[in-house]
Amino acid sequence: MINLIKALFLESFRNKISFFFGILLPVVFFIMFAQVFSNEKEVSFAYFSDKPLDIPGKYYSNKNALMKDRYNYAASAFVESKKIVVYKNYNDYTVDLWIDDLKRKVDTIDFREIVKINERILDYKVLNEKESIYLGSFVLSLVSIGMFSAINLFERYRKIGIIRRFRVLPLSAFLFVLSFSLxxxxxxxxxxxVVRLVGIFLFNINLKVDYLFFAFSFISAVLGMLGIGILLSILFEKFANSVAQFLYTIFIFFSGIYFPIDFLPKFLKNITYFLPIMYIFDNFKHSIFKQDSFGKFLLQNISLIIFGVVLLYFGGKILFAPEE
Structure with a gap:
């Protein structure tokens, strides 16, 4: 079994299409787009006050306007006669410093008594553009590895007769599929x-993750996309590779990883709900900041795993079925 895993592993690097779409292209996209955002401003602040304040950030003279825009900033403050309300949308030391500065500045004017600050603290980290592209590039790599390797298994292995050789060996379909998956x-x-090293050394990105949730998302992503690749191979036996390349392009433009989807018409936005990459991306984001409910995270991962395992099972049966 170990020799079979080794042979299938090496084949993944021999196949130029799988290697290009699975590893090379996501890394190139990551470097290219992350470089664009390398000089972005990490945090921004805004405040409304009924008295003049000398603090960093955009001043709003209209309270309702800031209330509408409050989630566009790392932190926003509403300073009024009896209270200060702070909306904190980004867990970072610079945000805490800004809030401390705000407290001191308010206290030096005429707020001599203790000012109560009600903070809306989010227990998750908001990814900046570079971090989002970093995580998205890894997700795109997983998606393409699973999809193209499964298609390669059906298309290329059949074409050059490798599957026919496996059939004469004392090798079960289950053992073959298990070795291929591993x-x-x-x-x-x-x-x-590879993506992690590029992120650390070129862009100083080092996200803290929940390793258990990350591993769960990793397993479900690979299995789910192997299932997608097998499904494409069954439905489009002669040109599954072309269909996969088209889908890969759709994933790039409609996943929200490299290009924002907010500007899309509503009917195109609805397409994103049918793309597995959106749910895989959400799963990995959940391993960094638990923004969505655990139930949603669990449902998405289990659905991908079941889908992948079922398709791998039937795919193995089809591959090892006697030829007519």
Whole structure:
């Protein structure tokens, strides 16, 4: 079994299409788009006050206007006669420093008594553009590795007669599918290491994750996309690779990883709900900041795993079925 895993693993790097879409292209996109946002302003502040304040941030003279825009800033403050309300949307030390500065500045005017601050503290981290692209590039790599490797298994292996040779060996369909899946987990892990190293050394990105949730998302992503690849191979036997390349383009433009989807018409936005990459991306974001409910996270991962396992099972049966 180990030799089979090794052979399937090495084949993933011999296949130029799988290697290009699975590892090379996501890394290139990551470097290119992350470079664009390398000089972005990390945090921004805004405040409304009924008395003049000398603090950093955009001043709003209209309270309702800031109330509408409050989530566009790392933190926004409403300073009034009896209270201060702070909306904190980004967990970062610079935000805490700004809030402390706000308290001191208010206290030096005429707020001599203790001022109560009601903070809307989010227990998750808001990803900036570089971090979002970093995570998205890894997700895109997993998506393409799973999809193209499964198609390669059906298309190329059949074409050059490898599957026919496997049939004469004392090898069950289950053992073959298991070996193939494990080989793709190893390839995906290498992809993760490559993207992570690029993120650390070129852009100083080092996100803290919940490793249990991350591993769960990793397994479901690989299995789910292997299932997608097998499904495409079954539905489009002659040109599954072309369909996969088209889908890959859709994933790039409609996933929200590299290009914002807010400007899209509503009917195009609705398409994103049918793209597995959106749910995989959400799962990995949940491993960093638990913004969505755990039930949603669990449902999405289990659905991907069940889908992938079922398709891998039937895919193995189809591959090892006697030829007529």
């Amino acid at each position: 080989s793709q987990f190893i390839v995906s892990l290498i992809s993760f290491v």
